[in-house]
Amino acid sequence: MSLLDKKFLKLGAEFAPGQEVRQTANEDENLGEEIPGTPVDFSHGDVDAFEPIPGSLEHFVEGVHLGGKQAYTEYRGSKEIRENVAEKLSVFTGTSINADRNFIITPGTQGALFLAMGSTISRGDKVAIVVPDYFANRKLVEFFDGEIFPIQMDYFNSDKSAGLDLTQLEDAFIAGVKLFLFSNPNNPTGVVYSQDEILGIANLAQEYGATVIVDELYSRQIFDGQSYTHLCAQNIVDPENVITILGPSKTESLSGYRLGVAFGSAKIIERMEKLQAIVSLRAGGYSQAVLKSWFAEPEGWMTDRISQHQAIRDNLISVLNDSGGFKVRTTEAGSYLFPKIVDLGVPINNFVKILRHRAAVIVTPGSEFGPQFTDSFRINFSQDHTSAVSAMNRIVQLAKEYRK
């Protein structure tokens, strides 16, 4: 097997959210009786249930009418829109972002992650990532030929924190790790890092001269007044060693426009722009104009959205807890739940397949987020409330049937 064959084997995307349609079901296989109910795709949020920010499309159309100026922006994005968003994000994070030197618009937060990792990982570099965390993090390190140092997050046994193992993180830095990537709130658990944890990470990174990339994709949708700490605002790590990533694809339902941003280190942002020049030139020109609606939502829109999601979360957690067959930590921010099935009697990939065929429910297997999560699954509960609860009841029913 060639080097490239091996590399792409590790990049397997067949269990990634949204790709289920490419899994060829064995037609002859009888998985059991179907349980009737409205199909629910928990692999991503339902932008029909929670629609994009009002006025987004109008901003896009205005962008089209601006013509060439909006179609051909600098690779890092339109100067006017960078200034608009950098100002809003400076307020949100409590920092001061220079739109010209420290800011780039990317094709989604996935684009920002790829560019940031490609700009900081050299072949053989040691890179620390959290387990569990967003599945692409591991794949990115592998694609850029880095060496993964997994840092455990004991999310079930930590009450007032995410449960990151800071000792393991320090050991990784001692072993030569120069880059640490993590999402906050954590994907898939929806846990928010405590202030102590953020300060701990920042102090270690600064002590060992490491770069930190923080994926804050879901940091606007925070429940129960939970406090949130932006690492970039702590003034502990050298600002040239920090990149923060955000985007409007999740809470704001703008995924269809493929928009994300990254800000921080001027040197890394400049590299990200050079890389963007050969990856896809720029985030779609007209789409960039849609960022004007971000952080400029109608009054009350975000508050309503958060309380609606909190209600769905509470309902789904009740269903799981009442069943007695699951262990789950309450989502503190974002739209993910990462339940563990007690005494699951079949491999998680099989269970996921059974759910799809018998219950018309799509979930993402835990093994995408770390090899040990063989009895967990992730759902995105940004769905129609009633359909989500009904789908979760079907999951509970099938988990009982396939118990050891």
Added chain:
Amino acid sequence: MSLLDKKFLKLGAEFAPGQEVRQTANEDENLGEEIPGTPVDFSHGDVDAFEPIPGSLEHFVEGVHLGGKQAYTEYRGSKEIRENVAEKLSVFTGTSINADRNFIITPGTQGALFLAMGSTISRGDKVAIVVPDYFANRKLVEFFDGEIFPIQMDYFNSDKSAGLDLTQLEDAFIAGVKLFLFSNPNNPTGVVYSQDEILGIANLAQEYGATVIVDELYSRQIFDGQSYTHLCAQNIVDPENVITILGPSKTESLSGYRLGVAFGSAKIIERMEKLQAIVSLRAGGYSQAVLKSWFAEPEGWMTDRISQHQAIRDNLISVLNDSGGFKVRTTEAGSYLFPKIVDLGVPINNFVKILRHRAAVIVTPGSEFGPQFTDSFRINFSQDHTSAVSAMNRIVQLAKEYRK
């Protein structure tokens, strides 16, 4: 200097088209008197002079109204739209493209190029590219740690062909090259490869088991009834060793939507999709819907567009030839001209800077397309006709002034 520093030094994007705004002019420097005239940015086509395909925005808006289905497509793109476009491209190229296995929608043709190269180059691989050719080709090989084998194209001394040195190409294959990338029509010269050249390339690739990536971005805008040969339709190279790239960003002025496609080898397309999953997930979901207008333009629209461009081309070439100070091969397809300045007395990057400051004209220096093109520059003549001619007259005037 670290490995990564060196890599990004080679990725310099400061002279790339569209990035001129980031070049900090030395305010104190007196470059000479300004020549009045309407500013023209020849670094890319002017989508205000040549507007997008009628109905494109309407397709986008329909995509938005389709909602989640269009926002979250498979990574390789919406099945329905792949089927629509694969059918149209099968007719155009004279091949049979399977929309499910052999086709991917990408963020622009730049996205297609990046994914195709990332899916075929492993560290240390020998890769042949043409000189001159699109500047990103060289950068892509360098980013993926390949070794470049430049193949010369003697475009001035070949009448009935592009002038590719097939002997040099065969020597490269003998030396171990397993991948050959070229654009047809050639960027920056606008030359079309003859049928003999395409057959020659195909036979060599098949003999040595090499993969060929053909960038056919400008293959619809062909002048003077010039004949065009699609390599993928020759049935010479193993179809699993061919990828063809196309997109609506140029002739069709849809660059603002960031759309491209690649078709061919099922194995490479599958890898491209896996890579897309970590690069930016997918081409913008709503944008994908715009591909419905591609190859479905109003009757006469494409014919008119081609004849308007041919008229601009003829006018600009007359200006250059009448001046006696340039050598230029007539564009056979696409919107590029790549004139050589006779006896230029200053380095090309300086001349480009002078043009920008004194004549309000932006062109791309020849050195972006190959180290030896130090007295050539590229223009995209998809511009307002009158402004383009006037700008070319200013270029002629300044070339005289800076002659040796």
